[in-house]
Amino acid sequence: MTLHVRVDGASGERIHPMDRGLLYGDGLFETVLFRDGTAPLWQRHMARLASGCVRLGLPLPDAQALRSRCEEAAGTWPCAALRITWTRGPGERGYAAPASPQPTCVIAAGAAPVVASAAVECGVKVHLCQTRLARQPLLAGMKHLNRLEQVLARAEWQAADIAEGLVCDVDGNLISATAANIFVALGGTLVTPAVDHCGVAGVVREELLSALPVTVRPLTLEDLMHAEELFLTSSIRGALPVAECDGRRHVPGTFVRRAQAHLQRIGVMVAV
Template sequence: MMLVNGRQQDDVAALDRGLLYGDGLFETIRFVDGAAPLWTRHMQRLAQGCGRLRLPAPDAALLLREARAATQGMADAVLRITLTRGVGARGYATPAAPQPTRIVAAFAMPEVAVAAYRDGVRLHLCETRLAVQPLLAGIKHLNRLEQVLARAEWNDPAIAEGLLCDLHGNAISATAANLFAVIDGVPVTPRVDRCGVAGVLRAELLAVLPQAQVRDLPLAECLAAGELFLSSSVRGILPVQAVGDRVFAPGPVARTMQAHWRGLGFPMEQA
């Protein structure tokens, strides 16, 4: 089901600023049996993004009612909330009194192979680099062209994701997941205050990994790590099996975080 401003439909105005300029935000939320274990973290990030873009923040209670309506009858669903600045006059100037467009849409959870959780996934090392823009870093704004171009770099079904670096050669993330490396036994995740997205599962893992470091992660150091894994609020914890020719094995930190993911209430085959 798809709701636009609370009404069941699947189209928006041609002059919506989300369509014209990518002027808006989105959240992708996993629902299991009508519950979203990471809902509060998603709402916190959405509110932060609204503040950054100077968008009127939607009512979280209203969003939850619409989310439950959209996912009704779905045992395992992916819900996307899209918020745009709405329709405006031609040009970049923002409307004096914006009327945001709110889209709540539910989709069936895509299948993730059991082997991906058990054995890990292969990554393509992307040539596309993430540009530095601190104002937009961390939030899930609608402009995802960097990720689109990065994802277009491979079509091998054996490769599940791509590893993205910034312009300075630091590893940042996958195209649709955050990155963790374990270096000398210490979990490290790249800082995302200059580019990249501050994932809600990343935030959850940082809360339960007090020893974790958030810092620059040069690509060479990343590829020399003892273990790598991805975190995604939809797919959970995916160990990295290989980045190009560099081979890894699922490690104890990834396994512990997979157990934490299951403990939150998300289904996952035993790794």
């Protein structure tokens, strides 16, 4: 994969060995879709990043400078996937944060993965993971750098035809996929799980909460078994129907089509 990488604005891939993002996961990240030089959900990404900085006590990035650097990095590709990594920067040994942190900003851009038209139209196959997410309200919703739970969940399958894995919390409530949020149709109502104890508040999830009638409430595995429709959302792939989950078949329905149509209108997805 060809990447355009900048560390603190300079070309290169060197990060201080005492950087707290590397040592402790002390930082945040955003994965942003740029299409023809424009990031349709940029404001939502920046709002989440700023909220995470406040919650973790990190200095906020210079929004204008960050945007300029990201636009420059993404400009090589008509459709780019760009990751912003924002850490507390280097520090001394131990968990105590430096009194005056000097954040590290890594921007890495590359061509966005191609989403197959069959996945958009017919859906994808997913696996129900055994790995469970811990409940931690202090970190819930943020895109913090510690993704070890997702790493363990993703290691549960190797089959090429499985596109994602669904994960529950330690109480057995359905939360999300490893790298996407989930929406479920039940009794004619569109539902998505709350992410106030664990999980990530995805920017596409937030966009659809503002555009469609969605109920936010806990979802159980029993709900999953009775779902009339399932679809996943992420900033890079938009909204993808779930066609099969551990042998149970699902048919794309009106809710995912409405979600896809909205995301096409704002430039997150392209018509197939």
